[in-house]
Amino acid sequence: MTTFDVLTIGNAIVDIIARCEERFLTDNGIIKSAMNLIDAERAELLYSRMGPALEASGGSAGNTAAGIASLGGKAAYFGKIANDQLGEIFTHDIQAQGVHFRTQPLDTFPPTARSMIFVTEDGERSMNTYLGACVELGPEDVEPDVVASAAVTYFEGYLWDPPRAKEAIRDAARIAHENGREVSMTLSDSFCVNRYRAEFLELMTSGTVDIVFANRAEALALYETEDFSEALTRLARDCRLAAVTMSEEGSIIVRGNERIKVEATKVSRVVDTTGAGDLYAAGFLFGYTAGKPLDICGKLGSLAAGIVIEQVGPRPMLSLKDAAAKAGLL
Amino acid sequence: MTTFDVLTIGNAIVDIIARCEERFLTDNGIIKSAMNLIDAERAELLYSRMGPALEASGGSAGNTAAGIASLGGKAAYFGKIANDQLGEIFTHDIQAQGVHFRTQPLDTFPPTARSMIFVTEDGERSMNTYLGACVELGPEDVEPDVVASAAVTYFEGYLWDPPRAKEAIRDAARIAHENGREVSMTLSDSFCVNRYRAEFLELMTSGTVDIVFANRAEALALYETEDFSEALTRLARDCRLAAVTMSEEGSIIVRGNERIKVEATKVSRVVDTTGAGDLYAAGFLFGYTAGKPLDICGKLGSLAAGIVIEQVGPRPMLSLKDAAAKAGLL
Structure with a gap:
């Protein structure tokens, strides 16, 4: 049985990406920078109003798994697709x-x-x-041996x-902990x-x-709260370790009374923020499971x-492994 | 009935794009820079060896139609898709x-x-x-009123x-000429x-x-021939007007004894040459149907x-219309 550094579980999604004007968002009632859940009917409507697009496999946890693998880590993923062309693309x-x-x-x-x-000019x-x-991901999709072997x-x-995905998560978390693994x-x-505050807090x-x-x-x-330092204090109390990203201000790692501030990487131009948080988690967890100190995980x-x-x-x-090596982080 | 500047007809294709090393091409018997026709079995094999990819609507003539529309021209397209997710993407x-x-x-x-x-480092x-x-595109897909109204x-x-597409083309060309239009x-x-030399020459x-x-x-x-100027001379004899692209050396427009040399646009970095010829044709035909002089068409x-x-x-x-306006070509 292979041992995995990280198993990620998430909604398996193919992204359809196009640029738009700010006004398009307001005209169509799209909350900017958020994940807006839509039904099939609204999907059809929005697609009919969307400009020419590119397609790319996405899904938050899928992006994280891909990032970990690109860094040279061993990653696994659970997520539900259908047996169709987009599913084939995602799988590939x-x-x-x-x-x-x-x-x-x-089927x-x-x-x-x-x-x-929709990616705006900024x-x-x-x-x-x-x-x-x-919507069909459930406990039957948990591969227990994969969970047991993932750090x-x-x-x-x-x-x-x-x-039903939350049932799968509770099962996976139990298996992970029974095997001395960690859950994130x-x-x-x-x-x-806002939709699931109480449940998320309970998980922590x-x-x-x-x-x-x-x-x-x-x-x-x-x-x-509007008080960021209060939020960090409460995070430190409610979980063992947290990493909070702050866009161009970098991130802060929180563990008990420790606070480790990490700079953001300088970027020449922000083209498309999609996947930023997912890839931060990828880099962090790759470092974490490789036993790196927390500041290096953050970097x-x-x-x-x-x-x-x-x-x-x-x-x-491009290869994140090459980029990390070049940056002296491996 | 709308009047079209340009109707384009071609194979309706969704591109699956990934970078690869030079060696991947030789290892897999892929002729570099060419269009390699493959069957379903080889498609499956190559896909299994391909790295993570992006998807984008393509097809040579489809790209040309899209380019003409992006320049502000009125474009139409004939091409055969299936009623599936990739077809939906292409249509959208x-x-x-x-x-x-x-x-x-x-169906x-x-x-x-x-x-x-596969896009190599160069x-x-x-x-x-x-x-x-x-393979199912045929004469029944020719919309006669569209052909008749396209310059x-x-x-x-x-x-x-x-x-059977060639039958569609012969029908379309006949309708176009009956309506005083041009065919390209x-x-x-x-x-x-090399596969269709005699037929292409006969068309001309x-x-x-x-x-x-x-x-x-x-x-x-x-x-x-290896003699480019001979090829141009014969082109000038065999058709009324030709435009021959020469990568970074620009292009040459040939009409009777006229030879108009057009510079290539300076590019900061060649990321992916896919669509270069298609977009050259788009720019040229947009200019041509707008009545611009040939050197401006080439530009x-x-x-x-x-x-x-x-x-x-x-x-x-990005909008080609904006780019052309900025370059003073409109």
């Missing part, structure tokens, strides 16, 4: 990156999930996700949107935090989750995030 | 660009065509095309690969020229085609080609 891309991915696909309906991502991405096949099992807060989650999106305070990733807005939303996160926002699409097209 | 992208596209799709089999495009693209639904009907030499073709690919010398686009290698292949071609090779994917993501 994650497997071609070297990630273990064998979740049983749905054909609902189809593989897609997210229409590089911010506003996502509109039709969950499709993702960290990481999942998306987004998984609280589909109905990302809070995903501040609106997602019950010890189901050991390591939490969040951005500033999500951390503030979790504790319904690996900054490096990977900095690379993905300089390109279109949520998974780095 | 070309219609979202403002191109008239109403060719009846196949589901064969599926929409795809081309696996930016050269090597295409591996599975024609899928394109130029333009088609790909690639259409000689599927079995691209020689597409030097290997394609019979007056079925008025305007020919080619690159240097295709022009040389057409006349089985519009250079501009559009220069823009598309600085990005990944075969259709410019």
Whole structure:
């Protein structure tokens, strides 16, 4: 049995990416920089209004798994696709990156999930996700031997949107802990935090989750505060380790009374922020499972995030391993 | 009835794009910089060996139609897709660009065509095309009123690969000429020229085609010569107007005894040459149907080609109209 550094679990999504004017977002009631959940009907409407697009495999945890593999780590992924062309694309891309991915696909309906991502001039991405096949992810999709052999099992807060994925997560977390492994989650999106605040807090305070990733807005939303240092204090109390990203201000790693500030990587131009948080988590967890000190974990996160926002699409097209070696982080 | 500047006809293809090492091409018997035709079995094999990829609507004539629309021209397109997810992507992208596209799709089999495009470090693209639904394009797909109302009907030499598209082209050319319109073709690919040399020459010398686009290698292949000036002389004799692209050396426009040399646009970095010839034709035909002098037509071609090779994917993501206005070409 292979041993994995990180297993990630999430909504398996193909991104459909186009640029748009700011006004398009307001005209269409799209919340900027957020993940907007949409149904099939709205997906059709928005697609009819979207400009010519590019397609790329995405999904938050899928991007994280791809990033870990690109850094040279051993990654696995659970996520639900359908047996259709988008599902084939998703499967190809994650497997071609070297990630273990064998979740049983749905026959054909609902189809593989897609997210229409509108990127504005400032590089911010506003996502509109039709969950499709993702609604069928359940406990039967947990591969116990993979969970047992992964140093960290990481999942998306987004998984609280589909109905049964949370059961899969609770099972996976139990198996992980029974095997002396760690469990990590990302809070995903501040609106997602607002939808599931109590459950996310329970996951943390019950010890189901050991390591939490969040951005500033999500951390503030979790504790319904405007006071960032208060949010950090409460995070430190509610979980064993947290890393909070702050866009161009870098990130802060929180463990008990420790606070480690990490600089953001300088980027020449923010092309498309899609995947920034996912790749931060990838860099961090790659470093963490390789036994690097926390500040290096944070720097690996900054490096990977900095690379993905300089390109279109949520998974780095160049080798993160080469980039990390060049930066002296390996 | 709308009047179109240009109707283009071609193989409707979704591109699957990934970078690769030079060695990958030789190891897999892929002819560099060419369009390699593949069957379903080889498509599966190559895809299994391909790295993580991006998807983008392509197809040579489709790219040309999209480019003309991006310049502000009125474009129409005929091409065969299947009623599947890739077909939906193709349809969306070309219609979202403002191109008239109403060719009846196949039900589901064969599926929409795809081309696996491997881009090497030098930016050269090597295409591996599975024609899928394109093999069903036939005379029944010619919309006579669209042909009759288009100033130029333009088609790909690639259409000689599927079995019945050539019948559609002959019908369309007849309708175009009956309506006092012009007909244009691209020689597409030097290997394609080798496959159909006699037929391409007949199209030109019979007056079925008025305007020919080619690159240097295709022009040389057409006349089985190594002497470029001889090829140009013979082109001038065999068709009314030709434009021959020469990569970074620009292009040369040939009409009778006239030779108009056009500079290539300076590009900062050749990222991906996919679509360069298609976009040259787009710029040229946009200018031509707008009544611009031939040197401006060539400059519009250079501009559009220069823009598309600085990005990944075969259709410019920025507005060519804005770029042309900025360059003082409108």
